[in-house]
Every structure is written in structure tokens, then in C-alpha cells.
Amino acid sequence: MTLKETQTEILKAIKQHQTVIIHRHQRPDPDAIGSQMGLAGILKASFPDKKIYAVGKQYPGFDWLGKTDTIEDDVYKDALVLVLDTANQPRIDDDRYSKGDQLIKIDHHPNDDQFGDPMWVSPEASSTSELVFDFYTAMQPELTCTAEAARVLYAGIVGDTGRFMYPSTSTHTMKVAGELMQFDFSASDVNQKEDEISIPLARLSAYVYENLTILPSGAAYIKLSDEVLEPFKLGDESTSSVVPLPGRLKEVSAWAIFVESKDHTYRIRLRSKGPAINELAKRHGGGGHALASGAVAHDDDEIKQVVKELDALLSKQGE
Amino acid sequence: MTLKETQTEILKAIKQHQTVIIHRHQRPDPDAIGSQMGLAGILKASFPDKKIYAVGKQYPGFDWLGKTDTIEDDVYKDALVLVLDTANQPRIDDDRYSKGDQLIKIDHHPNDDQFGDPMWVSPEASSTSELVFDFYTAMQPELTCTAEAARVLYAGIVGDTGRFMYPSTSTHTMKVAGELMQFDFSASDVNQKEDEISIPLARLSAYVYENLTILPSGAAYIKLSDEVLEPFKLGDESTSSVVPLPGRLKEVSAWAIFVESKDHTYRIRLRSKGPAINELAKRHGGGGHALASGAVAHDDDEIKQVVKELDALLSKQGE
Numbered sequence: 049m050t051l052k053e054t055q056t057e058i059l060k061a062i063k064q065h066q067t068v069i070i071h072r073h074q075r076p077d078p079d080a081i082g083s084q085m086g087l088a089g090i091l092k093a094s095f096p097d098k099k100i101y102a103v104g105k106q107y108p109g110f111d112w113l114g115k116t117d118t119i120e121d122d123v124y125k126d127a128l129v130l131v132l133d134t135a136n137q138p139r140i141d142d143d144r145y146s147k148g149d150q151l152i153k154i155d156h157h158p159n160d161d162q163f164g165d166p167m168w169v170s171p172e173a174s175s176t177s178e179l180v181f182d183f184y185t186a187m188q189p190e191l192t193c194t195a196e197a198a199r200v201l202y203a204g205i206v207g208d209t210g211r212f213m214y215p216s217t218s219t220h221t222m223k224v225a226g227e228l229m230q231f232d233f234s235a236s237d238v239n240q241k242e243d244e245i246s247i248p249l250a251r252l253s254a255y256v257y258e259n260l261t262i263l264p265s266g267a268a269y270i271k272l273s274d275e276v277l278e279p280f281k282l283g284d285e286s287t288s289s290v291v292p293l294p295g296r297l298k299e300v301s302a303w304a305i306f307v308e309s310k311d312h313t314y315r316i317r318l319r320s321k322g323p324a325i326n327e328l329a330k331r332h333g334g335g336g337h338a339l340a341s342g343a344v345a346h347d348d349d350e351i352k353q354v355v356k357e358l359d360a361l362l363s364k365q366g367e
Numbered sequence: 368m369t370l371k372e373t374q375t376e377i378l379k380a381i382k383q384h385q386t387v388i389i390h391r392h393q394r395p396d397p398d399a400i401g402s403q404m405g406l407a408g409i410l411k412a413s414f415p416d417k418k419i420y421a422v423g424k425q426y427p428g429f430d431w432l433g434k435t436d437t438i439e440d441d442v443y444k445d446a447l448v449l450v451l452d453t454a455n456q457p458r459i460d461d462d463r464y465s466k467g468d469q470l471i472k473i474d475h476h477p478n479d480d481q482f483g484d485p486m487w488v489s490p491e492a493s494s495t496s497e498l499v500f501d502f503y504t505a506m507q508p509e510l511t512c513t514a515e516a517a518r519v520l521y522a523g524i525v526g527d528t529g530r531f532m533y534p535s536t537s538t539h540t541m542k543v544a545g546e547l548m549q550f551d552f553s554a555s556d557v558n559q560k561e562d563e564i565s566i567p568l569a570r571l572s573a574y575v576y577e578n579l580t581i582l583p584s585g586a587a588y589i590k591l592s593d594e595v596l597e598p599f600k601l602g603d604e605s606t607s608s609v610v611p612l613p614g615r616l617k618e619v620s621a622w623a624i625f626v627e628s629k630d631h632t633y634r635i636r637l638r639s640k641g642p643a644i645n646e647l648a649k650r651h652g653g654g655g656h657a658l659a660s661g662a663v664a665h666d667d668d669e670i671k672q673v674v675k676e677l678d679a680l681l682s683k684q685g686e
Contacts (some may be wrong), residue, residue, distance in 0.1 A: 075387070102379075153625070205661065211530055211531060211532060212530060212531050212556070212558070213530060213558040213559070213562065214555065215553075215555040217548075217554065218548070219545040219546070219548045219549050220545075221545075222541045222542070222544050222545030222548065223541070223542065223545050225531075226539075226540075226542050226545065227538070228536040228542060229536075229537070229538045230538050234534075235536065236532065236534040236536070238531065239531070239532040240532070240614075240640065243532065243614075243615050244615055244617050245616065246617065246618070247581075247616060247618065250576040250612075250615065250616060251576060251577065253572070253573070253576060254572070254573035254574075254576045254577050255573075257569040257570060257572060257573045258570065258573050261568075268457030293569075295559075295562075295566070296562050296563055296564045296566065296569065297563070297564065297566060297569060298563050299566065328680045341417050
């Protein structure tokens, strides 16, 4: 199927169903929520008689991108389920995704876990939010976009591109973002919001810069244990905004941030400026993009092992 | 004169002169250098028989955006002088700018000091680099742009928009940036470069977050005296990359960073998320944009006075 055929197929499925339920991944980021809420907004505006729901856990830090709906199991009966921005089924937030009449995947991650019919997977896209706007554009004049939908889609693109910084940002991404900016919302407010950090997070940033270990290979790492994090009183906030920080140092080529979880294992966030780190992530129960992956370390020994592998990967690179 | 007439007039002046000398402002930023080097690159590619020079002090931190030319005084005889990105004549780097046959100003700052004939001043543009690309586009097919010119123009736009963050970023800015990205250079490398900080600067960032004073009005300030800065061993590096940091805190609405100069006065960098701070800057020997200005404090008393005025400005705002 060509892209246009897939998009047409998706619109056809939407038209055929009275109820559409949109899922996204667990531990959402602005693209997961932006693409979900953006598509929900477009569908609500385009098909005011249909019931359109966006489901998944609501995080207060993301209230500014909209609120999810709480729905009963029987809503899934005869419903179309769209899963956005989620590569693997175990990561889908709300496991009722399989209970609908039809399942469709729309995503920009590598298509490792193939589910949904049709599937629209474009790994070259910057973000799923970009794909949602492409869908809106391709299906003109049948779809309507609101300023609010444009705002959250813009937020999704900004989130997944590190505000137009990462290599996934294409000429097309810039065009889409520019077109979104023509809707009536403040892009500047969105950017400020996504760039915002709390005072505790600012202090944690300071801690990261003061305590990051940088190896001669260009590998860098920092361990954020409960003991380290406790004095910062981050509350419900995530440590995700400190993840890009080591990358701003010229001396750092790839880095790992180990954050202690409730069960005392460590969530690993791996980032790279060039050498692919997703194979390393896969060896430690994770995966992701070539330059941005996640994994898990069960104890200090596995942390040491991950650092060793990252160092070896970069040392090899430099040869 | 319409915009198109002004642009045509500028191209005519370029064609009429065998020598073109391009100036920009002192203490340059990526837009000053990007617009200067970008225009120089476009003119060199378009008119290989002309002598095109870019002048002004060379800063090692900006070597990646190109090198300025050292020229004798007599080169100015019969030359066309283009002054880019510089609002006021005293700020022009290399005061021989008036020694040419004709003087033209191309700028996006408020046109407070009117000089040059013609003048092309578009304060609504994100950057002078954006204007240079507009000039290239408007004068098709007479002008040629190289990948290197596109790279430095892109760098200029990224610099002056805080990477597409500030309100000056328009749909047109995104379109221009997207078109520039179609040339053969790595936008991602440019972004990484502009986002890069050295380890000493990272530690200074940490210091700023740990020592920033935040007033209840939303005014914030920090004084970076020689004594404070000395241990960071910044060398020739500028403190400019810490300037945006306070703005990332929700609690901060406008802020002042006081950096001690060699003569022990303080260079003030004023930034705001909303309330205009350029009138305040003008009262202290400076000026600039509504949300980004510079000024000078001669001593601690003037620092206190500036903080007081900033606090009053924001307290008034909140009423």
C-alpha cells in the first residue's frame, strides 16, 4: 500500500466507526500526548457526531496538553482503536487496546512489533505529531484542524525533536511546524513551557554538571540514586529534563543516566551524538532509536557493565 | 519604496561596485556573523569577479562560522559598504564603514539610528540572516547560494531565535530555515554547536542555578564578578550562554545578569518573558529589543538601582 492508500484506509476506518478510542504509550512524552490529543481534536472537529476518546493515565505535568477520558470497558465494543506513537504492544497505556472492533497503529518508531491493520509506520518522521498533521493535510478537505489541536501537535514535534535540534528534524518537519504556527496559538508559550524547569530540577541540573563522569573515550555517565535525588524534593516530577544536559559538552559523545526506580533497579537513559546505542540498550532489557534508547540495570554490577560497554563502543568508534 | 524596490536597489548597488565590504556589529553573535558570512558567500558565488570582504574582529569561538578579512584602508575607495545586523553606528565593528562610496544598512533591530541609503530595516524579522535569505530568494535567478552560506545563515537564525523559541520566530522563519536545510550541510551539527558549552561553562551554569536571587515579583538577578568568575577559568569564552538559563524557571518573569567588565563596570544583560525591558535598559546606557536588552551598571549602587527598577516594573505588571 502506498502512503496515500494507507491514510485513505485509516480515514475510511474512522468513518465506518461511531466510536474512536485513541491510545498512546505509557510514561508519555509531549509527542505521545500531542499526537493523541491532536488527532482527537481533529476527529472531534471533523466528525462532531462521533464519540472520540483519548485514554491513558493522566499526568499533572501534562495537564497543559489536555486531559484523557475515563471510559468503561463496553465502550470498546464496535469501536475503532488507534494506537499512536507506541512501537511495542506491552508499552501501550491501557491494555484494553485489543478489545475494539479494529486496531490501527500510527507511529514513527522502528516497526519491531507489528500490530494493527492497517499499520502506518514512518520511522523517518520526526514525530507521530508530524504524521498526524500529514494525515490532516493529505485528507483535505475532509478533516478540520482546530487551534488547540495545532498547539498540541506543535508541542509534540518540539518535544520529539528537542525543539528542531535532533537529526530527525527535516525540511518537511519545519514546513509542518510553520503551518501549525499559522493556527491561533502561541508557539512561544509552548516552547517556554517545554523548556521550563522547576527550581528543584534546576538544582538537579547543577548537580549533574558538577558530578558527571566523563571518560577519555567520550562516554559519560551519572548515577541518580534515591539518596542523591531525595534532597532535591522533585516530587512527582521526572528526571527526564536533565537527560539532554551531558550532550551539551563537547567532550561527551554518548552518555548514560541511571535513575533509581522504586524497586531499586535503575532505569537507564542512553543518548548518543553519533554511534548507535540501541543494540547496547537491547542487551539490557531495552531498546529505542539509534541515538536515544532506554534500558534497565538491575544492580551496580549491571551499571558498571553498561558503562564498560558504552566506553568500549566509543573507543572502538575512535579507532 | 516597497520591500521589493529596496531589495532591487541593493542588488543594483552591488552590481555597480567592483568591491563590496560587509560589516556587522561589535561583540558579534551568530546572527551578526551568519548574516555577514552568508551574504559574503552568496555574493562571491553570484559575482565571482567582484572583490567581496567581510570585516571585523575575529573571535576564535566563532571560527566555525568563517573568518573575517583584513583589508587596507584604500580598499574602501569606490567600495560599497553593507552594514548588517547593526542598529547604531557606534556599534559597527571597524569604524571605516563610512569610508566607502555608498553605505547600505540591512537590519532587523528597531531603526533608532537611521543610516545608509537605502536602508532595509525589518524589525518583524527573526534575524538578519533571515533577511539575507529573503534577499537571495527575492532576487532569483540573479543570486546563487552555496551550502556553506546556507549553513551560516541557518546558524544565524538559530542564534537569534534561541533555536526557534522566541516570539520573533514566524511561519516565514520556519519556511526559510526549512529551505536552508535543503542545502548540503548538517543542521543537526549546527544546532549541536550552538548548544555546546564547555565544562567550565557547564559549571558556571550550575553556579547560576544555585545562586540566582528570585524576588516575589518574578524579577531575578545574579552578579558575576571577576571574583566569582575567576575559578571557572572561562578564558576567552563569553558568559552569554548562561543568559537564557533563569528564563527556564517558571518563577522568573524577567532577569538581569551583571557581568563584571575589565574596567570594573558591569555589563547588564536584561531578558524578559513579557514586560518590555528596553526602556529600563535605555535609562542605564543601553537598549535593544523589548524582551532582550543590554545596558551598563557603573557600580554596586547602579546594580541595586537596576534590580529595584526591574522589581518595580514587574510588581506594577502584576497589579
